[in-house]
Amino acid sequence: MHRITFLLYDGFQILDATGPAAVFEIAGDYGGAYAVTFASVAGGLVRSSGGLTVATVPLAEAKLCDTLIVPGAELAHERAADADLQRAVAEAAEAGRRVASVCSGAFVLAAAGVLEGRRAATHWLATAGLKRRHPGVRVDEDSIFVEDRGVWSSAGVLAGVDLALAMVGRDYGEAVARQTARKLVVYHRRPGGQSQHSALLEMVAPDNRFAPLLGWARERLDEPLPVERLAEQAALSVRQFTRAFTEATGVAPAKAVERLRVEAARAALETGAGTLDQVARQTGFGNPERMRRAFVKLTGRPPGAARLRAAPPRPPSRP
Numbered sequence: 064m065h066r067i068t069f070l071l072y073d074g075f076q077i078l079d080a081t082g083p084a085a086v087f088e089i090a091g092d093y094g095g096a097y098a099v100t101f102a103s104v105a106g107g108l109v110r111s112s113g114g115l116t117v118a119t120v121p122l123a124e125a126k127l128c129d130t131l132i133v134p135g136a137e138l139a140h141e142r143a144a145d146a147d148l149q150r151a152v153a154e155a156a157e158a159g160r161r162v163a164s165v166c167s168g169a170f171v172l173a174a175a176g177v178l179e180g181r182r183a184a185t186h187w188l189a190t191a192g193l194k195r196r197h198p199g200v201r202v203d204e205d206s207i208f209v210e211d212r213g214v215w216s217s218a219g220v221l222a223g224v225d226l227a228l229a230m231v232g233r234d235y236g237e238a239v240a241r242q243t244a245r246k247l248v249v250y251h252r253r254p255g256g257q258s259q260h261s262a263l264l265e266m267v268a269p270d271n272r273f274a275p276l277l278g279w280a281r282e283r284l285d286e287p288l289p290v291e292r293l294a295e296q297a298a299l300s301v302r303q304f305t306r307a308f309t310e311a312t313g314v315a316p317a318k319a320v321e322r323l324r325v326e327a328a329r330a331a332l333e334t335g336a337g338t339l340d341q342v343a344r345q346t347g348f349g350n351p352e353r354m355r356r357a358f359v360k361l362t363g364r365p366p367g368a369a370r371l372r373a374a375p376p377r378p379p380s381r382p
Contacts, residue, residue: 065234068100068128070151070171071119072142077111078220079134079165083227086243093242095235100125104147112137122151130230131155134223135166135186140196143174152177156214161230163215165223172216173197181211186219224249273297273311281323284347290316320347325361328354332366339366 067087069080080101087097103109106121133152136142143149152175156162164172169185170193172178182201185193190204203209208217208226217226224247232240276297280288293316294304308316328346331337339351348354351366358366 064096064098065130066098066100066125066128067130067132068102068122068125070122070131070133070148071101071103071109071111071117072136072145072148073110074112074136074138074142075109075134076136076166076220077113077115077117079168079223080111080117080132082221083132083165083223085247086224086227086231089246090231090235090239090243092246093239095231095239095243100128104145104151122147126154128155128160130161130163132163132165133168133171135164135168135170135189135219137167139167139170139189140192143170149175151175159213161213161215163217163226163230165217165226166219169193169200169216170196172214173200177214178216181214182209183211183214183216184209184218184222185216188219271311273308277319277323280320281327284320284324284327285345286347288320288347293320321357322361324348324354325357328358328366329362342366 067084069084071080084099084101087095087099091097101109101117101119102122102125103119104122106119106124108116109119110116131152133148148171152162152172156175156177162172162177164183164185166186167189169178169183169189173183173193173196178197178200180199180201182203183193184203184206187204190202193200194202206218207222208215208229210229215226215230217223228240228244228249231243276293279296280293290305291301293308294301297304297308299307305316308319312319314322324346328342328348331342331345332339337345339354343349343351343354346354348357355365358364358368362368
């Protein structure tokens with residue numbers, strides 16, 4: 064039985080705790096064995112940021128857990144100043160427990176000294192603050208979750224589900240994690256190195272007239288997508304389309320397609336979906352050299368770096 068303890072405090076984000084907790088609960092249907100406990104320093108009812116209260120046991124009763132998870136909060140950097148929270152996290156790490164944070168819970172881990180010299184993830188809106196307050200932490204501004212020498216951290220809210228699924232995969236094997244994700248009706252499973260950002264979302268708002276067109280293009284990246292074809296799909300002349308698209312998105316049509324291709328190729332490489340040559344063909348680059356040039360221009364790194372960002376598989380740990 065693997066014992067998971069969520070360390071709660073006033074104002075915590077409810078989904079940061081309940082999302083991962085649901086993963087561990089469902090994993091029990093497929094061969095995982097988890098006992099989930101909600102604890103706080105003093106025990107009793109703890110109020111979340113949304114007003115929902117959760118009954119907790121005193122942390123002293125849950126100290127022998129195998130994994131300690133700290134959720135985030137709106138003002139996590141202020142909560143992180145609590146000496147009792149810091150002590151609890153530090154003691155768990157020193158005892159060899161697996162320690163993790165969801166979203167801005169990384170501030171609590173950092174304040175406890177657990178992230179010093181380690182790579183860590185947090186919500187993209189909080190990365191600058193984490194860097195400023197804890198310069199010794201190697202903040203990963205892009206990944207949805209990170210594991211560095213037994214300490215795990217994740218990006219915003221639902222990335223905690225991805226982190227929990229990765230833990231299940233590590234503890235009981237990928238088959239259990241896959242079945243768990245399927246029952247939860249979530250994607251199995253976004254690799255930790257996957258970006259928090261979407262090229263499509265960054266280019267257009269949902270109500271933008273060209274959002275459907277970019278969605279259409281993203282489904283056809285392995286096909287030629289010249290401006291003429293895009294203009295035809297948008298029912299505009301090439302000149303009208305180019306002007307209107309650039310005004311609406313801030314980039315020219317060809318650059319937009321290139322960004323979508325890089326995003327799709329990076330996701331494929333992170334999941335080991337094919338060789339560089341195969342991924343280049345599948346995403347419309349045609350050959351690895353064209354893909355390499357696009358990657359370096361847009362990300363500053365070659366395609367091979369995307370594959371290295373994904374955590375290497377490890378044998379299941381003993382529960």
